[in-house]
Amino acid sequence: MQPYPALRERLDRGERVVLDGPMGSELVRHGVRWADNGFRTNADQVTALHQEYLDAGADVLRTNTFQLNRRVYQNVFRDTAHMRHIGAPDLDARVPRIIGRAVEVARAARDRAGRLEVPIAGVMSPLEHCFRPDLAPSFEEALPEHTEIARLLAQAGVDFLLLESMNTVREAQAALRAAQLTGLPVWVSFVVGSDGRVLSGEPIPQLAADAMLVNCAPPEDIQGALAQAPWLSGAYPHIGRFDPPSWKFEFFPQFTCTESWPAERYAAAARAWNVQLVGGCCGITPEHIKALKS
Amino acid sequence: MTYQSVKAKLQNGKTVILDGAIGTEILRREVTWADHQLRKRPDVVRAIHADYLAAGADVISTNTFQLTRRAFRQHFKDDAHMRHIGAPDLETRWADLLRAGVTLAAEARAAAGLEHPVAIAGAMTTLEWCFRPDLAPSPAEAEAEYREIAEVFADAGADLLLVETVSSVQEAVAAARAARAIGIPFWIAFVPNERGALFSGESLAMAAQSLAPLEPDVLLLNCAPPDDVRAGIEQLRPYWQKPIGAYPHIGRFNPPEWLFTDEYPPTRYLEEARAWRVQVVGGCCGTTPEHIELLAQRL
Numbered sequence: 001m002q003p004y005p006a007l008r009e010r011l012d013r014g015e016r017v018v019l020d021g022p023m024g025s026e027l028v029r030h031g032v033r034w035a036d037n038g039f040r041t042n043a044d045q046v047t048a049l050h051q052e053y054l055d056a057g058a059d060v061l062r063t064n065t066f067q068l069n070r071r072v073y074q075n076v077f078r079d080t081a082h083m084r085h086i087g088a089p090d091l092d093a094r095v096p097r098i099i100g101r102a103v104e105v106a107r108a109a110r111d112r113a114g115r116l117e118v119p120i121a122g123v124m125s126p127l128e129h130c131f132r133p134d135l136a137p138s139f140e141e142a143l144p145e146h147t148e149i150a151r152l153l154a155q156a157g158v159d160f161l162l163l164e165s166m167n168t169v170r171e172a173q174a175a176l177r178a179a180q181l182t183g184l185p186v187w188v189s190f191v192v193g194s195d196g197r198v199l200s201g202e203p204i205p206q207l208a209a210d211a212m213l214v215n216c217a218p219p220e221d222i223q224g225a226l227a228q229a230p231w232l233s234g235a236y237p238h239i240g241r242f243d244p245p246s247w248k249f250e251f252f253p254q255f256t257c258t259e260s261w262p263a264e265r266y267a268a269a270a271r272a273w274n275v276q277l278v279g280g281c282c283g284i285t286p287e288h289i290k291a292l293k294s
Numbered sequence: 295m296t297y298q299s300v301k302a303k304l305q306n307g308k309t310v311i312l313d314g315a316i317g318t319e320i321l322r323r324e325v326t327w328a329d330h331q332l333r334k335r336p337d338v339v340r341a342i343h344a345d346y347l348a349a350g351a352d353v354i355s356t357n358t359f360q361l362t363r364r365a366f367r368q369h370f371k372d373d374a375h376m377r378h379i380g381a382p383d384l385e386t387r388w389a390d391l392l393r394a395g396v397t398l399a400a401e402a403r404a405a406a407g408l409e410h411p412v413a414i415a416g417a418m419t420t421l422e423w424c425f426r427p428d429l430a431p432s433p434a435e436a437e438a439e440y441r442e443i444a445e446v447f448a449d450a451g452a453d454l455l456l457v458e459t460v461s462s463v464q465e466a467v468a469a470a471r472a473a474r475a476i477g478i479p480f481w482i483a484f485v486p487n488e489r490g491a492l493f494s495g496e497s498l499a500m501a502a503q504s505l506a507p508l509e510p511d512v513l514l515l516n517c518a519p520p521d522d523v524r525a526g527i528e529q530l531r532p533y534w535q536k537p538i539g540a541y542p543h544i545g546r547f548n549p550p551e552w553l554f555t556d557e558y559p560p561t562r563y564l565e566e567a568r569a570w571r572v573q574v575v576g577g578c579c580g581t582t583p584e585h586i587e588l589l590a591q592r593l
Contacts (some may be wrong), residue, residue, distance in 0.1 A: 033326050035551050076549045078425045078461075078493050085488065086519060088548035131370050194378055199371055218379060243381035244369040245329035246361050246391055247317070248550050249423055252328055252369075256381055 003119035004159040004185055007059065011211070011233075011276055019121075019236055019279025020053035021289045023064040024253030029285075034252055036098050037064050043105065050109035052286040054118065057293030058279070061110060062121045062162060063102045067251040069149060070095050071127050075250070096152055103156035121162040121187070122153030124175055129251055130165040130191055130216060131242075133200035139174045146178035154182035163209075165191040165216040165281075168200040176207055189234070191216035196224030204229040215281045219261070219269050226273055234277025239266065239284060255283035263291035296411040297453040297479055300352055301511060304537045304573060309593045312415075312541055312576025313346035314586045316357045318552040322582070328550060330357050332394040339395075343402030345583035347412060350590025351576070354403070355417040355456050356395035362443060363388045364421050389446050392416070396450035415456035415481070416447030418469065424459040424485065424517060427494040433468050440472035448478045455480040459517040462494035463501045470508040481539065481574075483514035486526030498526060502533040514539035516578045520558065520566045527570055539574025540567070544581060552579055560588040567593065 001009075010017060026049055028034055032042040039046065046064050053061065073091050077083040083091055090097075106120045127145055128135035137145075150161055161179040163186065166172035172188055179186040188209040191199045198204055204214070204225060213234035214225045222237040240258030266288045270278045280288050303310050319342045321327045325335055332339060339357050346354050366384045370376035376384055383390070399414045406412075421439050422429035430436065444455060455478055457469040466482050473480035484492055484501060491497055502513060513534050515526035523542040530538060544563065546553040558566070563585050567575045575593060577585050 031326075033551075034328055035548075040551075073549055076423060076425065076547070078427075078487075082425065082487075082493075086543075086547050088546045088553045091549075129369065131375065132368070133371065193371070193375070199375075238379075241381040242369065242379050244366060244384075246332075246365060246387070247330055247359065248328040249360075249365070249368065250550070 002159070003117055006117055007119050008185070008210075015276070017059045017277050018057060018289060018293050019060045019234070019277060020058035020062055021280035021284035021286060022253065022282045023049060023062070024066060025255045025282040026285060028252070028254050036094065037066070037068050037102065039098050039101055043101065046102075047105045047109050050106050051113060053289055054109060054113040054115050056286040056289040058118070058289055060119055060121055060279070061106050063106050063123050063153065063158065065099055065102045065123045065153070066125050066164060067130065068095060068098060068102070069127050069145060071145075072250050099149065099152040100156045103153060103158055107157060119159035120157075121160055122150070122158030124149055124153070124161060124163045124179060125165050126167050126171055130167055131199065133167040136168040136171045136200070139170045142171050142174035143178055146175040147181060150179045150182050154184055158184070160185040160187065160210070163188045165189065167191050167198065169198060169202050169205050172207065176209060185210040187211040187213060187234070189213035189215045189236075192221050192225040193217070194221050194224070196221060196228045204232070206231045211277060213277060223273065226275065232275060234275050235270075235273050236279035236281045238282040240282075242282070253282055258283040263287045267291035296413045299411040300413045301479070303352065304511065307573070310352045310574045311350055311586065311590045311593070312539065312574055313351040313354045314577035314581035314583060315543070315579045316342055316355070317359055318545070318554070318579045319582060321551055322554065330361060330391060330395070332357060332391050332398065336394070336398055339398045340402045343399050344406060346586055347402060347406040347408060349583045349587035351412065351586055352410070353413045353415050354399055355415040356392075356399050356452065358392055358395040358417050359458075360419050360424065361388060361391055361395070362421055362439065364439065392443065392446045393450045396447060396452050400451060413453040414451070415454050416452030417456050417458055418443050418447070419457070419459045420461060420465055424461060425493060427462040427465070427492070430462055430465050433464055436465055436468035437472050440469045441475055444472045444476045444478060448476050452478070454478060456483065457481065458483040460484050461492055463492070463496050463504050466501060467504055467508065470505055470510060474508055480510055481512040481514060482510045483516040483539070483541070484526065485517045486515050486522045486529070487518070488522050488525060490522070490525030490527075490529035498530040499533040502530060512537045512539050512574050514541065514574060516541045517543055519543065524566070524570060527572060537573040539576070540570045540572050541576035541578045541581070543579035544577075545579065547579070554580060560585045564588045564592055
């Protein structure tokens with residue numbers, strides 16, 4: 001049986017499923033240069049981290065494609081003409097190439113570990129910074145951009161698509177529509193605020209996705225969201241404090257002060273969430289995933 | 295006092311050498327540049343200043359490009375969100391780092407034991423992304439933010455402000471007003487496009503006329519390839535009688551880092567600089583102490 005239908009059967013039987021942990025914050029913690037999502041200089045470490053999560057017992061692997069879209073490059077130039085004038089020669093081709101590479105290394109890690117039953121989730125995320133719902137594009141603008149990303153992930157061979165850290169309902173709807181055009185199953189996950197709502201302030205909607213989750217917020221906020229939206233079936237909070245660097249403007253996944261959430265405490269909290277899908281967002285390590293699994 | 299001697303050089307028609315790139319030089323030394331590295335690798339930052347001092351720079355600039363309160367705040371939904379999920383010191387880190395930037399430059403200057411005076415320029419730039427004038431805050435907001443930055447620089451001991459990579463007249467005027475309010479000397483550097491106009495579409499003639507009453511000592515062009523900087527100089531020259539400066543970038547922007555190319559080795563860069571016929575010369579991204587050394591020896 002294909003990996004996703006097998007996972008779906010497990011979920012239908014009421015089993016708990018463990019997702020992996022974060023790529024970005026864990027790679028940065030190990031000194032990886034956060035350029036092209038780490039692929040510019042440290043592709044081997046990306047592969048190795050996927051393997052660590054598999055060894056820790058993750059039932060799902062997520063691609064290292066968070067906040068990877070054309071805007072990440074375009075936003076730091078005046079316009080496309082300026083990008084071609086002073087930018088590195090291949091910036092136009094960067095996103096398609098890295099998305100393909102990200103899926104390839106996730107699949108390679110799965111194959112090498114002999115864990116062929118593990119589905120690979122193609123990660124999609126907000127087109128602007130995940131913590132800035134005020135910058136989110138309109139549905140009409142977002143749809144074609146998400147459609148390209150979904151198509152690239154699908155063509156590279158992911159088993160399903162996971163919309164992470166969505167910060168407005170309208171962009172989530174656009175990304176969901178785009179993802180569904182591939183014919184693959186889709187999960188949608190929202191970033192929430194301390195009020196347990198979507199970071200935009202909207203209530204968490206019930207969307208026509210195969211699963212709905214919350215992520216990208218501290219455990220207490222995640223718990224608040226779960227209490228308000230019983231249709232959520234998964235959660236993967238971040239732990240510690242977001243510590244952005246002094247210069248870089250796009251997303252930079254550095255989290256500090258994570259000591260207050262050692263693996264055992266995290267696993268105990270996760271048990272109380274009472275959802276089928278659990279994993280970890282920024283600050284989480286393979287140790288935490290191992291604790292969740294056991 | 296050190297600035298007075300730089301100003302005297304300018305008034306006497308002499309060439310003033312500005313330093314070269316710091317951010318890309320940090321990268322070239324195999325250290326990551328997502329952070330300014332002012333606290334994590336002060337040794338590297340100090341060593342780069344030392345290299346530019348040894349190369350013959352009359353003015354060294356602090357490693358504080360785009361380092362503002364806003365740079366931290368804009369990673370979050372709002373201030374409450376920053377306090378809720380952000381690292382504990384994010385509200386004050388900008389000022390701590392600006393002070394650290396001046397301190398490292400001052401330490402390098404003291405350690406160099408030079409006989410000629412060298413001025414430290416507190417480097418500040420656009421409040422939003424340097425190539426995006428469309429994102430610039432309102433003039434009143436900008437002036438208030440520039441003023442708090444200028445205050446920290448003046449208090450930490452910067453000799454002048456280098457307002458660099460400016461892409462609209464509105465931002466330049468806001469920064470100039472802030473500097474004047476503090477009473478610190480200031481220079482303003484604009485990013486030119488291929489035709490020598492600002493990214494906002496405004497002309498350098500308009501920039502010069504708007505700034506003249508605020509009395510910057512030098513207007514410069516930076517953060518663009520040599521050809522564009524040259525185009526900017528030609529646009530500015532008829533409208534600006536005081537000193538003009540230039541410090542283009544070389545290589546290619548490879549977000550968030552830099553792609554070094556061999557298009558402009560020091561000898562070719564020197565030839566370009568001769569053709570600019572300006573009084574202040576230095577280097578932006580991609581330039582190295584070797585570039586500055588040749589400028590200092592030959593110009």
